[in-house]
Amino acid sequence: MMNRGLAAGVRLGCQARKLAPLRGLSATVQSRSQSSLQHDRLVVEQTTNPKDKVQDVTTLGFGKYFSDHMLDCDWSSADGWAAPRITPFQNLSLCPSALVFHYGLECFEGMKAYRGIDGECRLFRPDMNVARLNKSATRLALPAVDPEEFIKCLKDLVRMDQDWIPEGLGYSMYIRPTMIATEPVLGVGVSNSAKLYVLLSPVGAYYSGGFKPVRLLADSKYVRAWPGGMGDTKSGGNYGATIRPCKEAQDEGFDQVLWLFGDEHQVTEVGTMNLFVHWTNEDGVEELVTAPLDGTILAGVTRQTVLDLANEWDQFAVNERTFTMPELQAAIQDGRVNEIFGSGTAATIAPVAEIVYNGVSLKVPTAETQEDSSFFSNRVSETIADIQYGRIEDHPWAPKL
Numbered sequence: 001m002m003n004r005g006l007a008a009g010v011r012l013g014c015q016a017r018k019l020a021p022l023r024g025l026s027a028t029v030q031s032r033s034q035s036s037l038q039h040d041r042l043v044v045e046q047t048t049n050p051k052d053k054v055q056d057v058t059t060l061g062f063g064k065y066f067s068d069h070m071l072d073c074d075w076s077s078a079d080g081w082a083a084p085r086i087t088p089f090q091n092l093s094l095c096p097s098a099l100v101f102h103y104g105l106e107c108f109e110g111m112k113a114y115r116g117i118d119g120e121c122r123l124f125r126p127d128m129n130v131a132r133l134n135k136s137a138t139r140l141a142l143p144a145v146d147p148e149e150f151i152k153c154l155k156d157l158v159r160m161d162q163d164w165i166p167e168g169l170g171y172s173m174y175i176r177p178t179m180i181a182t183e184p185v186l187g188v189g190v191s192n193s194a195k196l197y198v199l200l201s202p203v204g205a206y207y208s209g210g211f212k213p214v215r216l217l218a219d220s221k222y223v224r225a226w227p228g229g230m231g232d233t234k235s236g237g238n239y240g241a242t243i244r245p246c247k248e249a250q251d252e253g254f255d256q257v258l259w260l261f262g263d264e265h266q267v268t269e270v271g272t273m274n275l276f277v278h279w280t281n282e283d284g285v286e287e288l289v290t291a292p293l294d295g296t297i298l299a300g301v302t303r304q305t306v307l308d309l310a311n312e313w314d315q316f317a318v319n320e321r322t323f324t325m326p327e328l329q330a331a332i333q334d335g336r337v338n339e340i341f342g343s344g345t346a347a348t349i350a351p352v353a354e355i356v357y358n359g360v361s362l363k364v365p366t367a368e369t370q371e372d373s374s375f376f377s378n379r380v381s382e383t384i385a386d387i388q389y390g391r392i393e394d395h396p397w398a399p400k401l
Protein backbone atom coordinates (compact mmCIF):
# COMPACT_ATOMS: atom_id res chain seq x y z
CA MET A 1 0.00 0.00 0.00
CA MET A 2 1.21 3.48 -0.80
CA ASN A 3 2.40 5.20 2.32
CA ARG A 4 1.39 8.77 2.78
CA GLY A 5 3.92 9.48 5.52
CA LEU A 6 2.89 12.30 7.80
CA ALA A 7 -0.45 12.84 6.09
CA ALA A 8 -2.79 15.46 7.47
CA GLY A 9 -5.02 12.88 9.12
CA VAL A 10 -2.09 11.47 11.04
CA ARG A 11 -1.33 14.87 12.49
CA LEU A 12 -3.17 15.40 15.68
CA GLY A 13 -5.20 18.54 15.20
CA CYS A 14 -8.77 18.29 16.53
CA GLN A 15 -10.19 19.06 13.12
CA ALA A 16 -7.96 16.68 11.23
CA ARG A 17 -9.76 13.42 11.98
CA LYS A 18 -10.02 11.44 8.75
CA LEU A 19 -12.93 9.18 7.97
CA ALA A 20 -12.16 6.60 10.59
CA PRO A 21 -12.31 2.91 9.95
CA LEU A 22 -14.99 1.20 12.05
CA ARG A 23 -14.48 1.90 15.74
CA GLY A 24 -14.35 -1.23 17.78
CA LEU A 25 -12.34 -3.18 15.21
CA SER A 26 -8.95 -4.11 16.53
CA ALA A 27 -6.43 -1.52 15.48
CA THR A 28 -3.73 -4.12 15.84
CA VAL A 29 -5.46 -6.40 13.37
CA GLN A 30 -6.14 -3.58 10.93
CA SER A 31 -2.53 -2.50 11.00
CA ARG A 32 -1.37 -5.78 9.47
CA SER A 33 -2.18 -4.59 5.95
CA GLN A 34 -0.67 -1.15 6.59
CA SER A 35 2.90 0.19 6.56
CA SER A 36 5.13 -1.23 9.23
CA LEU A 37 7.61 0.94 11.07
CA GLN A 38 10.64 1.13 8.79
CA HIS A 39 14.09 2.31 9.76
CA ASP A 40 15.07 3.16 6.17
CA ARG A 41 12.37 5.88 6.16
CA LEU A 42 13.86 7.58 9.23
CA VAL A 43 14.04 11.35 8.84
CA VAL A 44 16.49 13.27 11.05
CA GLU A 45 16.18 16.89 12.08
CA GLN A 46 19.15 18.05 14.13
CA THR A 47 18.69 20.61 16.88
CA THR A 48 20.09 24.07 16.22
CA ASN A 49 19.96 24.86 19.90
CA PRO A 50 21.84 22.18 21.91
CA LYS A 51 21.26 22.26 25.67
CA ASP A 52 23.85 22.43 28.42
CA LYS A 53 24.59 19.07 30.00
CA VAL A 54 24.66 18.47 33.73
CA GLN A 55 28.35 18.47 34.70
CA ASP A 56 28.10 16.96 38.18
CA VAL A 57 26.59 13.50 37.66
CA THR A 58 25.85 13.12 41.36
CA THR A 59 23.11 15.72 40.94
CA LEU A 60 21.39 13.88 38.07
CA GLY A 61 18.83 11.96 40.12
CA PHE A 62 16.26 10.21 37.96
CA GLY A 63 14.38 11.47 34.92
CA LYS A 64 14.83 15.20 35.45
CA TYR A 65 16.97 16.06 32.43
CA PHE A 66 16.49 15.17 28.78
CA SER A 67 18.86 15.00 25.83
CA ASP A 68 18.70 17.16 22.71
CA HIS A 69 16.64 14.83 20.51
CA MET A 70 13.69 12.46 20.60
CA LEU A 71 12.28 9.81 18.31
CA ASP A 72 8.73 10.36 17.11
CA CYS A 73 6.61 7.90 15.10
CA ASP A 74 2.95 8.41 14.18
CA TRP A 75 0.54 5.61 13.36
CA SER A 76 -2.95 5.55 11.92
CA SER A 77 -5.24 2.63 11.28
CA ALA A 78 -5.63 3.84 7.70
CA ASP A 79 -1.95 4.17 6.80
CA GLY A 80 -0.03 2.22 9.41
CA TRP A 81 3.28 3.69 10.58
CA ALA A 82 4.40 6.96 9.04
CA ALA A 83 8.10 7.66 8.53
CA PRO A 84 9.83 7.72 11.93
CA ARG A 85 11.51 11.01 12.79
CA ILE A 86 14.31 12.10 15.06
CA THR A 87 13.54 15.68 16.03
CA PRO A 88 14.81 18.19 18.55
CA PHE A 89 13.38 17.44 22.02
CA GLN A 90 10.12 19.37 22.02
CA ASN A 91 6.60 19.60 23.43
CA LEU A 92 3.85 17.55 21.85
CA SER A 93 0.81 19.23 20.42
CA LEU A 94 -2.26 17.06 20.99
CA CYS A 95 -5.97 17.65 20.85
CA PRO A 96 -7.35 17.76 24.42
CA SER A 97 -9.90 15.14 23.39
CA ALA A 98 -7.16 12.60 22.52
CA LEU A 99 -8.01 9.20 24.02
CA VAL A 100 -4.84 9.09 26.09
CA PHE A 101 -6.03 11.99 28.23
CA HIS A 102 -9.37 10.42 29.07
CA TYR A 103 -8.90 6.67 29.35
CA GLY A 104 -5.20 6.35 30.07
CA LEU A 105 -4.62 4.55 26.79
CA GLU A 106 -0.84 4.48 26.92
CA CYS A 107 2.06 2.17 27.58
CA PHE A 108 5.76 2.69 28.02
CA GLU A 109 9.11 1.04 28.49
CA GLY A 110 12.16 1.62 30.61
CA MET A 111 15.56 0.67 29.26
CA LYS A 112 19.07 2.07 29.54
CA ALA A 113 22.23 2.85 27.55
CA TYR A 114 25.56 2.57 29.36
CA ARG A 115 28.98 4.11 28.72
CA GLY A 116 31.38 1.21 29.15
CA ILE A 117 34.84 1.31 30.70
CA ASP A 118 36.15 1.11 27.11
CA GLY A 119 34.18 4.23 26.15
CA GLU A 120 31.75 2.18 24.01
CA CYS A 121 27.99 2.60 24.48
CA ARG A 122 25.84 -0.45 25.06
CA LEU A 123 22.15 -1.22 25.45
CA PHE A 124 20.92 -4.03 27.69
CA ARG A 125 18.61 -6.75 26.34
CA PRO A 126 16.67 -4.23 24.17
CA ASP A 127 14.85 -7.07 22.42
CA MET A 128 13.10 -7.92 25.69
CA ASN A 129 11.90 -4.35 26.17
CA VAL A 130 10.55 -4.10 22.66
CA ALA A 131 8.78 -7.47 22.97
CA ARG A 132 7.17 -6.21 26.18
CA LEU A 133 6.22 -2.90 24.53
CA ASN A 134 4.42 -4.87 21.84
CA LYS A 135 2.70 -7.01 24.46
CA SER A 136 1.55 -3.93 26.39
CA ALA A 137 0.40 -2.22 23.18
CA THR A 138 -1.57 -5.28 22.14
CA ARG A 139 -3.31 -5.38 25.54
CA LEU A 140 -4.42 -1.78 24.94
CA ALA A 141 -5.42 -2.36 21.28
CA LEU A 142 -2.56 -0.08 20.22
CA PRO A 143 -0.31 -0.98 17.27
CA ALA A 144 2.80 -3.13 17.51
CA VAL A 145 6.18 -2.27 15.96
CA ASP A 146 8.63 -4.40 14.04
CA PRO A 147 11.17 -5.03 16.83
CA GLU A 148 14.31 -4.98 14.67
CA GLU A 149 13.31 -1.85 12.78
CA PHE A 150 12.36 -0.04 15.98
CA ILE A 151 15.64 -0.98 17.68
CA LYS A 152 17.56 0.36 14.66
CA CYS A 153 15.72 3.72 14.98
CA LEU A 154 16.28 3.77 18.73
CA LYS A 155 19.99 3.04 18.30
CA ASP A 156 20.28 5.95 15.85
CA LEU A 157 18.67 8.24 18.44
CA VAL A 158 20.99 7.08 21.22
CA ARG A 159 24.01 7.33 18.89
CA MET A 160 23.05 10.90 18.04
CA ASP A 161 22.87 11.90 21.71
CA GLN A 162 25.55 9.56 23.03
CA ASP A 163 27.51 12.45 24.54
CA TRP A 164 24.63 12.66 27.00
CA ILE A 165 25.35 9.21 28.46
CA PRO A 166 26.98 9.92 31.83
CA GLU A 167 30.16 8.13 32.80
CA GLY A 168 30.60 6.00 35.89
CA LEU A 169 29.19 2.94 37.58
CA GLY A 170 25.56 3.50 38.55
CA TYR A 171 25.09 6.17 35.88
CA SER A 172 23.41 5.63 32.53
CA MET A 173 20.98 7.08 30.06
CA TYR A 174 17.42 5.99 30.75
CA ILE A 175 15.46 5.39 27.55
CA ARG A 176 11.71 5.92 27.73
CA PRO A 177 9.71 4.64 24.73
CA THR A 178 6.08 5.74 25.18
CA MET A 179 3.03 4.93 23.09
CA ILE A 180 -0.12 7.03 23.38
CA ALA A 181 -3.59 6.85 21.81
CA THR A 182 -4.06 10.12 19.96
CA GLU A 183 -7.43 9.83 18.29
CA PRO A 184 -9.45 12.92 19.28
CA VAL A 185 -12.72 11.25 20.29
CA LEU A 186 -14.47 10.69 23.62
CA GLY A 187 -16.13 7.36 22.82
CA VAL A 188 -14.50 4.52 24.69
CA GLY A 189 -13.04 2.45 21.88
CA VAL A 190 -10.00 1.43 19.91
CA SER A 191 -7.84 4.38 18.89
CA ASN A 192 -7.45 4.90 15.18
CA SER A 193 -4.26 6.87 15.70
CA ALA A 194 -1.29 6.62 17.99
CA LYS A 195 2.10 8.15 18.62
CA LEU A 196 5.23 6.34 19.74
CA TYR A 197 8.00 8.56 21.01
CA VAL A 198 11.27 7.94 22.76
CA LEU A 199 12.96 10.21 25.30
CA LEU A 200 16.51 9.96 26.62
CA SER A 201 17.34 11.01 30.17
CA PRO A 202 20.79 10.88 31.78
CA VAL A 203 20.26 9.34 35.24
CA GLY A 204 21.88 8.29 38.49
CA ALA A 205 20.21 6.47 41.38
CA TYR A 206 16.44 6.01 41.19
CA TYR A 207 15.77 6.47 44.90
CA SER A 208 16.50 9.80 46.55
CA GLY A 209 18.40 7.87 49.24
CA GLY A 210 20.89 6.83 46.54
CA PHE A 211 21.79 3.13 46.49
CA LYS A 212 20.87 2.57 50.18
CA PRO A 213 18.73 -0.43 51.31
CA VAL A 214 15.01 0.37 51.49
CA ARG A 215 12.33 0.14 54.23
CA LEU A 216 8.99 -1.30 53.10
CA LEU A 217 5.42 -1.16 54.30
CA ALA A 218 3.57 -4.43 53.64
CA ASP A 219 -0.10 -3.50 53.84
CA SER A 220 -3.06 -5.11 52.07
CA LYS A 221 -5.12 -1.89 52.13
CA TYR A 222 -4.29 -1.21 48.47
CA VAL A 223 -3.88 -3.83 45.74
CA ARG A 224 -1.57 -3.19 42.76
CA ALA A 225 -2.89 -5.91 40.42
CA TRP A 226 -5.36 -8.77 40.26
CA PRO A 227 -6.08 -11.80 38.04
CA GLY A 228 -7.41 -10.75 34.67
CA GLY A 229 -6.23 -7.17 35.21
CA MET A 230 -3.27 -5.33 33.73
CA GLY A 231 -0.53 -6.03 36.29
CA ASP A 232 1.71 -7.47 33.59
CA THR A 233 1.20 -4.47 31.29
CA LYS A 234 3.59 -1.52 31.46
CA SER A 235 0.82 1.04 31.32
CA GLY A 236 0.80 4.42 33.05
CA GLY A 237 -2.37 3.70 35.01
CA ASN A 238 -0.70 0.85 36.89
CA TYR A 239 1.89 3.28 38.18
CA GLY A 240 -0.45 6.22 38.72
CA ALA A 241 -2.58 4.08 41.02
CA THR A 242 0.44 3.43 43.25
CA ILE A 243 1.34 7.04 43.87
CA ARG A 244 -1.15 7.77 46.65
CA PRO A 245 -0.40 4.51 48.55
CA CYS A 246 3.35 5.22 48.20
CA LYS A 247 2.88 8.76 49.49
CA GLU A 248 0.99 7.44 52.51
CA ALA A 249 3.81 4.97 53.18
CA GLN A 250 6.46 7.65 52.69
CA ASP A 251 4.62 9.96 55.09
CA GLU A 252 5.09 7.19 57.66
CA GLY A 253 8.83 7.01 56.94
CA PHE A 254 8.89 4.10 54.48
CA ASP A 255 10.58 4.12 51.08
CA GLN A 256 8.10 1.90 49.24
CA VAL A 257 5.05 -0.33 49.48
CA LEU A 258 5.41 -4.11 49.40
CA TRP A 259 2.39 -5.13 47.33
CA LEU A 260 0.34 -8.03 48.71
CA PHE A 261 -2.52 -9.85 47.01
CA GLY A 262 -5.44 -11.97 48.22
CA ASP A 263 -6.62 -13.24 51.58
CA GLU A 264 -3.37 -15.11 52.11
CA HIS A 265 -1.34 -11.94 51.50
CA GLN A 266 0.72 -13.26 48.60
CA VAL A 267 3.93 -11.28 48.13
CA THR A 268 3.90 -9.82 44.61
CA GLU A 269 6.03 -6.75 43.80
CA VAL A 270 7.71 -3.87 45.58
CA GLY A 271 7.18 -0.24 44.55
CA THR A 272 7.88 -0.31 40.80
CA MET A 273 10.07 -3.42 41.03
CA ASN A 274 9.91 -7.20 41.08
CA LEU A 275 10.87 -8.81 44.41
CA PHE A 276 13.26 -11.65 45.22
CA VAL A 277 13.77 -13.54 48.49
CA HIS A 278 16.86 -15.65 49.12
CA TRP A 279 16.05 -17.92 52.05
CA THR A 280 15.87 -21.38 53.44
CA ASN A 281 12.24 -22.22 52.81
CA GLU A 282 9.83 -24.14 55.06
CA ASP A 283 11.05 -27.42 53.54
CA GLY A 284 14.63 -26.60 54.54
CA VAL A 285 15.66 -25.93 50.93
CA GLU A 286 17.91 -22.95 50.08
CA GLU A 287 16.00 -21.09 47.44
CA LEU A 288 15.79 -17.87 45.44
CA VAL A 289 12.09 -17.20 44.97
CA THR A 290 10.06 -14.59 43.10
CA ALA A 291 6.36 -14.36 42.26
CA PRO A 292 5.37 -16.16 39.03
CA LEU A 293 4.29 -14.42 35.80
CA ASP A 294 0.60 -15.23 36.32
CA GLY A 295 -0.66 -12.03 34.71
CA THR A 296 -0.39 -9.90 37.87
CA ILE A 297 3.40 -9.51 37.74
CA LEU A 298 5.41 -7.36 35.35
CA ALA A 299 7.87 -9.46 33.35
CA GLY A 300 10.89 -7.39 34.37
CA VAL A 301 14.01 -7.53 32.20
CA THR A 302 16.17 -7.34 35.33
CA ARG A 303 13.94 -10.00 36.94
CA GLN A 304 14.62 -12.35 34.01
CA THR A 305 18.32 -11.50 34.14
CA VAL A 306 18.50 -12.37 37.85
CA LEU A 307 16.72 -15.68 37.14
CA ASP A 308 18.98 -16.44 34.16
CA LEU A 309 22.17 -15.78 36.14
CA ALA A 310 20.96 -17.68 39.23
CA ASN A 311 20.03 -20.66 37.07
CA GLU A 312 23.40 -20.51 35.29
CA TRP A 313 25.32 -20.36 38.61
CA ASP A 314 23.24 -23.19 40.06
CA GLN A 315 24.09 -22.39 43.72
CA PHE A 316 20.59 -23.09 45.06
CA ALA A 317 17.02 -23.75 43.92
CA VAL A 318 15.56 -20.97 41.77
CA ASN A 319 11.77 -20.82 41.71
CA GLU A 320 9.02 -18.64 40.32
CA ARG A 321 6.11 -19.47 42.61
CA THR A 322 3.65 -17.85 44.97
CA PHE A 323 4.64 -17.29 48.59
CA THR A 324 2.92 -15.33 51.33
CA MET A 325 3.75 -12.57 53.77
CA PRO A 326 3.03 -14.78 56.83
CA GLU A 327 5.56 -17.32 55.40
CA LEU A 328 8.06 -14.55 54.88
CA GLN A 329 7.45 -13.13 58.37
CA ALA A 330 8.04 -16.56 59.95
CA ALA A 331 11.22 -17.04 57.91
CA ILE A 332 12.61 -13.62 58.90
CA GLN A 333 11.78 -14.25 62.55
CA ASP A 334 13.38 -17.75 62.39
CA GLY A 335 16.55 -16.26 60.86
CA ARG A 336 16.04 -18.22 57.64
CA VAL A 337 16.14 -15.22 55.30
CA ASN A 338 19.54 -14.43 53.76
CA GLU A 339 18.32 -11.34 51.94
CA ILE A 340 15.48 -9.68 50.07
CA PHE A 341 15.89 -7.36 47.11
CA GLY A 342 13.90 -5.57 44.43
CA SER A 343 14.90 -5.64 40.77
CA GLY A 344 14.07 -3.17 38.02
CA THR A 345 15.65 -1.22 35.21
CA ALA A 346 15.56 2.08 37.06
CA ALA A 347 17.07 0.91 40.38
CA THR A 348 18.69 -2.33 39.05
CA ILE A 349 19.04 -4.20 42.38
CA ALA A 350 17.67 -2.58 45.56
CA PRO A 351 18.31 -4.45 48.83
CA VAL A 352 15.56 -4.41 51.45
CA ALA A 353 16.56 -3.54 55.02
CA GLU A 354 13.20 -3.79 56.80
CA ILE A 355 9.56 -4.72 56.25
CA VAL A 356 6.80 -3.58 58.57
CA TYR A 357 3.80 -5.92 58.46
CA ASN A 358 0.77 -5.70 60.79
CA GLY A 359 2.76 -3.21 62.86
CA VAL A 360 5.64 -5.68 63.36
CA SER A 361 9.11 -4.59 62.25
CA LEU A 362 10.97 -7.36 60.44
CA LYS A 363 14.66 -6.57 59.99
CA VAL A 364 16.28 -8.17 56.95
CA PRO A 365 20.05 -8.80 56.63
CA THR A 366 21.87 -6.50 54.21
CA ALA A 367 25.53 -6.05 53.28
CA GLU A 368 25.50 -2.97 55.53
CA THR A 369 24.41 -4.89 58.64
CA GLN A 370 26.27 -8.21 58.14
CA GLU A 371 29.99 -8.84 58.37
CA ASP A 372 29.69 -11.61 55.81
CA SER A 373 29.35 -9.75 52.52
CA SER A 374 28.81 -12.82 50.30
CA PHE A 375 25.33 -11.72 49.32
CA PHE A 376 23.78 -13.13 46.17
CA SER A 377 22.47 -9.64 45.33
CA ASN A 378 26.06 -8.30 45.38
CA ARG A 379 27.21 -10.99 42.99
CA VAL A 380 24.24 -10.55 40.68
CA SER A 381 24.40 -6.74 40.62
CA GLU A 382 28.17 -6.80 40.00
CA THR A 383 27.75 -9.27 37.16
CA ILE A 384 24.94 -7.25 35.59
CA ALA A 385 27.14 -4.14 35.83
CA ASP A 386 30.10 -6.08 34.34
CA ILE A 387 27.92 -6.85 31.33
CA GLN A 388 26.36 -3.39 31.05
CA TYR A 389 29.63 -1.46 31.43
CA GLY A 390 31.63 -3.81 29.18
CA ARG A 391 33.86 -5.33 31.88
CA ILE A 392 32.67 -8.61 30.39
CA GLU A 393 33.36 -8.01 26.72
CA ASP A 394 30.97 -8.75 23.87
CA HIS A 395 28.22 -10.18 26.01
CA PRO A 396 25.17 -11.02 23.86
CA TRP A 397 22.86 -9.19 26.29
CA ALA A 398 24.72 -5.88 25.80
CA PRO A 399 24.77 -4.95 22.09
CA LYS A 400 27.02 -2.00 21.27
CA LEU A 401 25.48 0.96 19.49
Ligand code: COI
Pocket residue numbers: 109110239272273343344345346347348
Ligand atom coordinates in the same frame (compact mmCIF):
# COMPACT_ATOMS: atom_id res chain seq x y z
C1 COI B 1 11.73 0.03 36.17
O1 COI B 1 12.50 0.04 37.10
O2 COI B 1 11.83 -0.85 35.32
C2 COI B 1 10.69 1.02 36.00
O3 COI B 1 9.96 0.88 35.08
C3 COI B 1 10.57 2.17 36.90
C4 COI B 1 9.93 3.33 36.25
C5 COI B 1 8.44 3.25 36.32
C6 COI B 1 10.45 4.61 36.81
